[in-house]
Amino acid sequence: MIIKSSDQVPRTTLLKRFPIPRNFGVTPESRIGRGKNWPTPAGATRVKMFEIYRYDPDSGENPRLDSFGVDLDDCGPMVLDALIWIKNKVDSTLTFRRSCREGICGSCAMNIDGANWLACTRFISDLAAPATIYPLANLRIIKDLVPDLTHLFAQYAAIEPWLKTKTTEPERERLQSAEERSKIDGYYECILCFCCTSGCPSHWWNGDRFFGPAVLLQAWRWLADSRDEGTGERLGNLEDPFRLYRCHTILNCTRTCPKGLNPGKAIAEIKKMMVERQS
Amino acid sequence: MASQDRQNMRSPLARAIGLGSAKEGVGPWWAERVSAVALVPLTLWFAASIIAHTGSDYATFIVWLRTPLGAILMILLLIALFYHTALGLQVVIEDYVHSGTKFAAVIAARLGCYALAAAGVVATLRIALSG
Amino acid sequence: MPSTTTTRPRPLSPNIQIYRPQLTSVLSILNRISGVFLSVCAVVLVVWLVAAASGPQAYAAVQAAIGSSIGRIVLFGATFAFFLHLCGGIRHLIWDTVHGFELRSIYISGWVVVVASMVLTVAAWVISASMGG
Numbered sequence: 311m312i313i314k315s316s317d318q319v320p321r322t323t324l325l326k327r328f329p330i331p332r333n334f335g336v337t338p339e340s341r342i343g344r345g346k347n348w349p350t351p352a353g354a355t356r357v358k359m360f361e362i363y364r365y366d367p368d369s370g371e372n373p374r375l376d377s378f379g380v381d382l383d384d385c386g387p388m389v390l391d392a393l394i395w396i397k398n399k400v401d402s403t404l405t406f407r408r409s410c411r412e413g414i415c416g417s418c419a420m421n422i423d424g425a426n427w428l429a430c431t432r433f434i435s436d437l438a439a440p441a442t443i444y445p446l447a448n449l450r451i452i453k454d455l456v457p458d459l460t461h462l463f464a465q466y467a468a469i470e471p472w473l474k475t476k477t478t479e480p481e482r483e484r485l486q487s488a489e490e491r492s493k494i495d496g497y498y499e500c501i502l503c504f505c506c507t508s509g510c511p512s513h514w515w516n517g518d519r520f521f522g523p524a525v526l527l528q529a530w531r532w533l534a535d536s537r538d539e540g541t542g543e544r545l546g547n548l549e550d551p552f553r554l555y556r557c558h559t560i561l562n563c564t565r566t567c568p569k570g571l572n573p574g575k576a577i578a579e580i581k582k583m584m585v586e587r588q589s
Numbered sequence: 590m591a592s593q594d595r596q597n598m599r600s601p602l603a604r605a606i607g608l609g610s611a612k613e614g615v616g617p618w619w620a621e622r623v624s625a626v627a628l629v630p631l632t633l634w635f636a637a638s639i640i641a642h643t644g645s646d647y648a649t650f651i652v653w654l655r656t657p658l659g660a661i662l663m664i665l666l667l668i669a670l671f672y673h674t675a676l677g678l679q680v681v682i683e684d685y686v687h688s689g690t691k692f693a694a695v696i697a698a699r700l701g702c703y704a705l706a707a708a709g710v711v712a713t714l715r716i717a718l719s720g
Numbered sequence: 721m722p723s724t725t726t727t728r729p730r731p732l733s734p735n736i737q738i739y740r741p742q743l744t745s746v747l748s749i750l751n752r753i754s755g756v757f758l759s760v761c762a763v764v765l766v767v768w769l770v771a772a773a774s775g776p777q778a779y780a781a782v783q784a785a786i787g788s789s790i791g792r793i794v795l796f797g798a799t800f801a802f803f804l805h806l807c808g809g810i811r812h813l814i815w816d817t818v819h820g821f822e823l824r825s826i827y828i829s830g831w832v833v834v835v836a837s838m839v840l841t842v843a844a845w846v847i848s849a850s851m852g853g
Contacts, residue, residue: 311827311831312824312827312828312831313743313823313824313826313827314823314824314827315823315824316823320742323740324741325741325746326740326741327737327738327739327740327741328736328739328741330736330737332737333737334736334737335736336732336734336737337729337731337732339728339729339730339731340731340732340733340734342734363733365731367730370728372731373731421733421738421739423740424738424739424740425739425740425742442738444733444734444738445733446733447733447734447735447738447739448732448733448735449732449733450729450730450731450732450733451730451731451732451733452730457733458730460601461601461604461605463601464600464601464602464604464605465605467602467605468602468605468606509739511735511736511745511748511749512684514735514736515684515685516684518604518607519607546610546612547610548610549610549611549612549613549614549615550610550611550612550613550614551611551613551614551617551683552611552683553610554614555614555617555618556684558680558748558752559748559812559815560744560745560748561744561745561748561826562742562744562745564744564821564823564826565742565744565823565826572821572822574815574821574826575818575821578815578816578818578821579818581615581618581816582816582817582818584614584615584618585615585619587615588615588616588619622813622816625809625812625813626813628809629806629809629810632802632806633806636802636844640844640847640848640851641851642851643848643849643851643852644851644852647772647776647779647780650772650779651772654772663769667766670762670765671762674758674759674762677755677756677759678756678759681752681755681756705762705763705766708766708769708770709765709766709769709770711773712766712769712770712772712773713769713773715773716769716772716773
């Protein structure tokens, strides 16, 4: 009932989905059809069922939901291990991004049991029965669980995520006290997995113009960096009814961050700085 | 929004930048908060008064609005309420309506709120100043 | 990326259709729904005031409508919407001072809003009933 950290998986589920029709607002090309039931492993004693979103751009068909049974005695503990097991043992066409397998690269971000998280840091034992795996929400899908992140990275580029200085370069470092450096703690650690942005309802409805929590958290990272000299310019670029102010403090972002960061708080800090600038 | 959208050949960065920053937005945000702070005591006063006047007849109710304090607080409530409502409704419409109808809807909502506020204030003044 | 003239648009991954309702998103949408509902109630408030300014007959007509069984149900809903939006609004105002953003605080304050709204709604109606409503 009381979630203390984002890695906590809720024990009870009062409401699995919002009470709206299954295909509410879904365009024809995005409708999910009935999928294949893949054969479960023979002789396995502990089998975990997974329902996984599939989309093959070469088939000309709509996306579908395939059902797989994973032999837990033959597979590692994390959801990513299950996906790799399925790819090795059952269906080699299952496509997903992955790299570090330790929760630091952000590649394997996806929607697991209704919430966005990294597949490599989610335990299979924490999943529902059957477990449902979808790609990150509200993104164009290239194939299976691989979303097109182009627009999100373009929004990141739009906030100019680099140190802006006018003062001439010092001999060695641009100095910063320990206290000043601590101001970017909790923000520099973002791995740009986009779990938060993909889970933000405001970004679902206005993602073309609203920057979203990941980008705004990084915007705050640069606003809070004492070495940066472009603060006024950055605030001017952010002060927009859509770029910043589509945030209504829904806080799905903070709930879902797999690194335990707090985009909601970062955005509140930006809004506070906006007011301080005016008054 | 697809990066391979045939119709829109703008680069992803150009699409993300859009029309550039409006360089305004903190004004309405601040106004909504200020009106919210005003509404906390005003609406609680209103709710308490209504509850206290349950079952009162017309005459008793009119007396409540005829007192200077009653009339002033009611007028302040109407102003704060409809200002907050106009701002809030504009945000809701902008969130969900993206076609040209958005502008008509926002104008209708704002003007409707101002008209209702004026009507309420005039009605309160009529009660307060009559008799 | 290939872009033939027959490229079909890529499907959009499901969002609200599959995303888990959480205390964060549910309370937020309830705050919005209650706000919009209260906007409609504000219209009724003005109608009521104008009726009161127009004299006892007009006032009695509006009072009768509000006092009817449907009117009372709507009024109960409006009371709950009011307290929900009030408590939710105060929670938002606290967030605007950049306090209470730890997940634990978000969840505790969320449940406080839910419980407080229900308690205040019931209290308002009980007190009102004891006043002779």
